[in-house]
Amino acid sequence: MADSSKDASFKTVQVESLVVMKIVKHCSNNFPTAATGSIVGMDSNGVLEITNTFPFPTVDLANIEGGHQNDASALAAAAPRAKASIIYQNEMIRHLKEVNVDANNVGWYTSATMGNFVNSSFIENQYHYQRENDRTVALVHDVSRSSQGALSLRAFKLNQNFMTAFKEGKFTTESLQKSKLTFKDILVEFPVHIHNSHLLTSYIHQLPSAPTDADVKMPTSLADIQRDAVKLPLNPSIDILELSIDPFLEKTCDLLLDSIESHYTEVNNHQYYQRQLAREQTKITAWQTKRKAENASRVAAKQPPLPEDEWQRIFKLPQEPSRLEGMLNAKQVEQYSKQIDGFTANVSAKMFAVRGNLLPE
Numbered sequence: 001m002a003d004s005s006k007d008a009s010f011k012t013v014q015v016e017s018l019v020v021m022k023i024v025k026h027c028s029n030n031f032p033t034a035a036t037g038s039i040v041g042m043d044s045n046g047v048l049e050i051t052n053t054f055p056f057p058t059v060d061l062a063n064i065e066g067g068h069q070n071d072a073s074a075l076a077a078a079a080p081r082a083k084a085s086i087i088y089q090n091e092m093i094r095h096l097k098e099v100n101v102d103a104n105n106v107g108w109y110t111s112a113t114m115g116n117f118v119n120s121s122f123i124e125n126q127y128h129y130q131r132e133n134d135r136t137v138a139l140v141h142d143v144s145r146s147s148q149g150a151l152s153l154r155a156f157k158l159n160q161n162f163m164t165a166f167k168e169g170k171f172t173t174e175s176l177q178k179s180k181l182t183f184k185d186i187l188v189e190f191p192v193h194i195h196n197s198h199l200l201t202s203y204i205h206q207l208p209s210a211p212t213d214a215d216v217k218m219p220t221s222l223a224d225i226q227r228d229a230v231k232l233p234l235n236p237s238i239d240i241l242e243l244s245i246d247p248f249l250e251k252t253c254d255l256l257l258d259s260i261e262s263h264y265t266e267v268n269n270h271q272y273y274q275r276q277l278a279r280e281q282t283k284i285t286a287w288q289t290k291r292k293a294e295n296a297s298r299v300a301a302k303q304p305p306l307p308e309d310e311w312q313r314i315f316k317l318p319q320e321p322s323r324l325e326g327m328l329n330a331k332q333v334e335q336y337s338k339q340i341d342g343f344t345a346n347v348s349a350k351m352f353a354v355r356g357n358l359l360p361e
Contacts, residue, residue: 009135010048013155013190019053020153020194023141026055027111031143035111036079036125038089040096042104043135048155048190050139051102053109054092056085078121080108081128105129107157109139114252115339117142118332120325123186126158127166137190144248145339155190162186171324183330249343256336259329266326276318284311 019039027035037055041048056079079085089105096103107129110117117140129136142152158166165171165181176182196204288311295305 010043011046013048014193014195015050017196019050022053023109027141027143037109039107041102041106080125107136112140112142114144115335118328155192156187159185171322172320183327186331252339259333263329280317284315287311
């Protein structure tokens with residue numbers, strides 16, 4: 001992931017708390033099927049403010065013969081660039097303008113599972129928005145990570161160099177070497193800040209806070225108990241002492257292994273292409289050598305030489321497969337690796353704490 005955001009007109013993304021609640025509710029209700037929607041707002045002083053959102057309409061597969069969950073996920077993933085969704089989005093924005101609220105489209109949002117969102121559909125959706133307006137982002141809400149108690153909401157946009165390469169559709173080895181484009185240059189991530197309205201902030205400040213005194217003053221008589229009941233402290237949680245491996249860590253490791261296998265499949269496909277190309281080039285070289293010898297004989301016999309470019313019609317070089325899928329897979333491997341690094345921090349600390357009991361004497 002590119003750390004710099006020099007090619008962006010904004011530096012941070014500010015999301016209203018109501019928008020966050022809408023996105024979380026929509027993604028949670030549709031889990032494990034992907035959920036997508038549109039976000040509206042405005043760009044002000046280097047901050048992209050997201051003030052409202054609405055989901056894209058989904059197709060009811062219950063009435064479609066042979067419809068299953070994979071079809072629903074595919075339709076939901078492609079919804080941001082579907083013609084029906086574009087018409088629906090324009091209609092919703094028109095209604096928002098009528099009620100005098102922010103009605104500038106600033107991107108879209110999608111749900112993810114265990115950080116699995118870097119794919120061709122995600123890239124095509126963001127390219128669809130970003131080619132029309134560079135001040136658009138994709139919000140990614142990870143439902144699995146958020147279920148642990150910490151909100152996972154990230155904002156991405158495509159790098160300008162990757163946008164140029166994707167527009168040309170050339171992801172060959174030669175083009176990538178010239179542009180020096182790697183999997184780290186695909187996405188640019190922006191910090192996300194949650195913003196509360198003044199009314200909500202005032203309400204939060206009026207909520208009763210937790211007691212500040214850690215020690216509980218014991219009553220001296222029955223009258224003290226009747227007058228003011230004893231407030232015991234909260235029971236300490238012992239979940240942090242659990243030594244079992246986090247199930248999310250195991251699932252992430254499984255997904256990482258699958259991505260690595262997909263990466264090796266892409267590598268094998270490219271190696272097969274290189275072998276095919278080497279065989280064809282060897283045949284072309286042999287043909288050209290033979291034709292040059294024939295032309296030398298014909299020139300010596302005072303005959304017109306034969307054309308030496310007929311090999312382009314006789315031989316057909318294999319087409320190099322696109323390296324885009326390999327780049328996206330490498331980017332997904334990086335995402336999984338960062339997640340595992342975050343998961344293993346607590347597990348490693350616990351293991352080192354009890355290593356004295358684990359090692360044999």
